[in-house]
Amino acid sequence: MESGMEFWTAKALLDWQVEMGCDEAIGDEPVDRYALKDVKPAPKPVQAPSTLASAPPPVATPAPEVDQISAARDAANAAQDLAALRAAMATFEGCALKPVARNLVFSGGIAGAPVMIIADAPDRDDDRAGEMFAGRTGALLDKMLAAIGLGRSGDAPIYAAPVLPWNPPQNRDPDAEEMAMMLPFLQRHITLAAPKILILMGNGPCQALLGRSGMTRLHGSWADVQIGSASLPAIPMFAPSYLLTTPSAKREAWGDLLSLKARLKDLS
Template sequence: MESGMEYWTAKALLDWQVEMGVDEAIGDDPVDRYALQDVKPAPKAAQAPSTLPSAPPAVATAAPEINQISAANNAANAAQDLAGLRAAMGAFEGCALKAAARNLVFSGGTAGAPVMIIADAPDRDDDRAGELFAGRTGALLDKMLAAIGLGRSGDAPIYAAPVLPWNPPQNRDPNADEMAMMLPFLQRHITLAAPKVLILMGNGPCQALLNKSGMTRLHGGWTDVQIGSASLPAIPMFAPSYLLTKPSAKRDAWSDLLSLKAHLKDLS
């Protein structure tokens, strides 16, 4: 650099070099790097540890998951009557089926009847009507009951409740988690209704209360269902929805109805 160069001119040239990425000053004379002695840099002195240990980084902790089965059990057992149980089921937010359904389908027939039907999950017609056994399935059920002197009302009524109160999307079957979550409500429902005989009408009720499936094998065979300390006689039967799609099974359904009629006669 010329000694007579003005200060501002030199500064402008230096600023331009910085903008161009220059990060090292170059001397006036060239340096032969190959002729330099190979000297390793001295290791850096270890820094003395600080007197106070640094605090560990904060770790975000997830909120504990709610045990929905336990929550359902607590809510169900707190209900002292059927109205309280219905309110508890309506307030329960643990089951995702609730958000997709239109209505809570709680029961059908006459509360306090000696015969209680445990039905599959509500179908689309039940969901629209807000009641159990609506539409074609209800019409067929009424004919089946009338054939042995029963009905949803009248002198010899039945009471009915679904395994869970909401219609699953696309009329699919409830999965195992959904069934397990709502089982405390079903068991409490049976306890409060206090029937003498149960009809397990479909695969869903058999899976929930017997832990068994396969209606072609189970139908018509009397068994016992344990609800708390009580043991109730129960008979699996084909659901009306199944009979509508497979009329050939009506012969077996009639045989099962006659077995139910004979059992009720023995109780009277």
């Protein structure tokens, strides 16, 4: 059916209006909005509250951080003998060194001996063997002790414990956090072993028990180590591992051994 206006003409006009922004159609006659009935919109139905209100989702509370130093102190103080202390250290999970080490290296020598060596953390040989001073370091230590009439066994034995019982990765030195975490176990170890003299073999033991490091300055100088209410004489010495790489220090190490021998003579 033909309209009064050509289709394409009408479409062109409509397209022009859309381009100009017209967005709604209007009637042919104007609408008087004031003459319309005032019709209020129907109110929205109000839903009755449910008798069983849904509970808010539970808020996850983060687990409280464990103070590992306090946990170590409690575990160490609870140990009444060396066997219980070893068991407490074996079950302590606070130190990140434990999962990466092969063995717990607890002690060496004879417990109850008057001389107790505190050594650096176990090295790879110690970790592999599960004992202190394994390999070349042990052979040199035996020679050092024999030179002043001591040994790891026999009539005049020593007792030994590492500053912490696990070998750090890549044989690195333990960091300050690891040392502080395991210090309560070391202090309890000394208390239960009840030595009369301590030998601090290496920077780790000096840092842990004296708060100082630098063996070239400290070696051979006697100091007092406070363990609970007891004060023990202690002499810093070069570790056998250091002497193996620095043979020139053996002369000074011999002087330190003689100083130890004289101190033991005074005690007897």
